[in-house]
Amino acid sequence: MMSPTVSRKKCFDCSALEDNKCLAEKTVKLSNYKPGQKGQIVQVCGDSDFRLRMLEMGFVKGTEIKVVKYAPLNDPMEFEIRGYHISLRKKQAAHILMREPEIAV
């Protein structure tokens, strides 16, 4: 039912958030996505409360997120996930580690 193996590969866990090389090549912070881009969640980082909250809202590894837009003052951001729309501040989005974005159709 569930896979207990956590990917230990570099760039695919939360330590990548500190690693500029990873962020340049393989993984991206959600806060760096531009409107119209979409991609899959690699890992939700940050403190346990936040991660649990995000999990409950459906931010699970592998889920696809699309950036709909930035608010008029550039923050917060609006996303589409699992068919609904949700808004997070950039600071929080920076805790979500993503695969490289693709252009949403």
Next chain:
Amino acid sequence: MKQKITVALAGNPNAGKTTIFNALTGARQHVGNWPGVTVEKKEGTVTHSGRKIHVVDLPGTYSLTAYSLEEIIARNFIVDSAPDLVVNVVDAANLERNLYLSVQLLEMGCKLVIALNMIDVARGRGIGIDEAYLSSLLGVPVILTNGKKGIGLDSLLETIVFEVENNQSSDNFRRFTYGAEVEDELEKIQNLLRHVNYSLEGPAFRWLAVKLLEGDSEIVKKIDSGDDRKTIREQVEKSRSHLKNIFGDNPEIVLADARYGLISGAIKQTVQIERTDRVNLSESIDQFLTNRLLGPIILFAVLYAVYFFTFRGSESLVQYSESFFAWLGANVSETLPDGLLRSLVVNGVIAGVGGVLGFTPLIAFMFFAIAILEDTGYMARIAFMLDRVLRGFGLHGASMLALMVSGGIAGGCAVPGIMATRTMKEPKERLVTILVAPLMNCGAKLPVYALLIGAFFSGDRVSIMFLLTLISWAMALLAARVIRSTVLSGPSAPFVLELPPYRVPTLQGLLIHTWERTWMYVKKAGTVILAVSVLFWALMTFPGLPPEIQQSFQKKLEKLNSEFIKDVGASSVIQTPQALENFEKFTKEHKSDNAKDLTKALAAFSKSGYKSDNDSNQRYSLMENPEINTDVAGKFLVLRAKRLEVENKEQEERLRNSFAGRVGSFLELVFLPIGFDWRTNVALLGGFAAKEVVVSTLGTAYSLGSVNPEKSWNLSEKLRNEPGWNPLMAFTLIIFVMLYAPCFVTLVVIRRETGLWRWTIFAMVYTTLLAYAMAFLVKTTGSFLGIGLV
């Protein structure tokens, strides 16, 4: 067979619980309060096939962790009140996220029925759901519903009754396992729990174990207060660190992940999405409404429209209700004999309660406007657009609405403003919003401003009003900033805001929303303000004047009377004090107030039956001489004015001698630096009951009788000529009134919404200190620079 079934409606926010609740229970609902907490619960009943079904509408939650108050409330209701069945209202268009809660409900061992709501929306989006298969996967009945149109509700009721009657025990919780490692640890904890408490049933043990493993603070607290807590706590700690080692993550995260795994599996097997090219209507609307350029413009237009609708729309109704209370006061005045009772009823009860209840239409309009914003989904967009600005002050996007309603555009009310913060889920941000909302320029402060601006700033009124609006915003934001970095410091809660699709609200929904909130205001404000009005009336009335002073006023009045009689007696029917009294009664009955009417009244009076005490028949002929009548009428008017002067002076003395007056005199010491004398102080004390009382109390204190806040020009005149009053003084008082202690009703609402006296007292103290400091600043700067002294 149980005669009465209790059913709880649980589900995500916006899934349609309340819509289904209203459709099921119709008009038989009533609103109650949760014991001890500040969120409403709604209950109603419906009868189906002879069974009375008691329905409870729970607050919307995404989950059942101890994350927010709503979640704790929903969970505690299910655990403690043990409803016979839980109807899980699920948004079919948003199935995946909604099922997360369903899984948790299953885990709790609830007897569950899923209402797959918004089925029309789902179909419209090309989402096909195999509900029979979903039902067999989850092991619970799944009913398709459309809450808005009332479709599927009969079969929902049918299923509820059937399930309660026939399905004895629920073992659904067993369908869902977490894999060997987690299950082992759960088993260990369950065994310990079983050892401690034999009375619980299977699912309850499992659920408790899961929650303990997740480190749920509420449940841990519960266990902490039981026996054998040490062994349990140790086992839980051991299990948690064991799982952390295996999975490299906290157990609560691992479990949540697993739940979504299960859901994803179920979705894959039961849902088919037919790709449509249809544009999403909500997204198209948002291209305008949250557009970078248009968005903010539309936002301010909407906020202005809310303001306009609330104040213009309710204007005539407020006037009606205020004139109703005025009419009531006048009538009671006439019926009751002069004295304490009349004063209590008219000046205490009717004026006080009427002053607050007179606002009811305005409040209702405000709530209606808010309901529209909420039910369409625009409210979430307001928060989305303004969060960046308000965050800088420790507030939250959703604070905007509360501040607007409280008087962000001059003329709101903090009571509904504070109640509007209920939509905020972030405790600290919500609390700060509540604490600063009373600093806004509410409608009751406006008469005070109008009086002082009218008296001292004629010429540039509009710009002064605008300046005051800016000042109050600056003060509120500043206060928020300071509070958030001192008493309420700490990081802000994550801003997780769902942007629901736009929906057309139903009129019924809007009206119910409006009614519930308005009724709450009426009930609370009505009862509290009654007590406060009576208290303030007593403080401003007792102990009254010492007898010798009262007598001296009486003597003055008598002297005036006898002078008048001496003057006109020879030429008129008014020759004795008794006749004068009769004539006064007569003029009151005929409402003769000007010279012309009085002249007529005199003529009529002399012919009427008021002559019994007087045998000077021969003089009646004199009275028919119009010239003499005109003369007497003129003198009578003068007498009236002189008497009023004496009476007002007496009122002033009485007020000064009252408890409130004494406090006011005492406060002169405290207020010396900002130059308020006892009259201003008493007025400010009165304003504590309701701010517009400041004007009427000032009127009494300046011997003008009780002044109508709407028509205060004679008080303006008086103040302008009073020594000690100048534009600087007026501006100092305006600033003080803007900022000082919230009115009593607001305090009660703060108590109610925060649940703590501590914050209520804090709100009262900090605003008053702020008011004092700012008034002092204005006063000294002004004096120093020599501005506004003449």
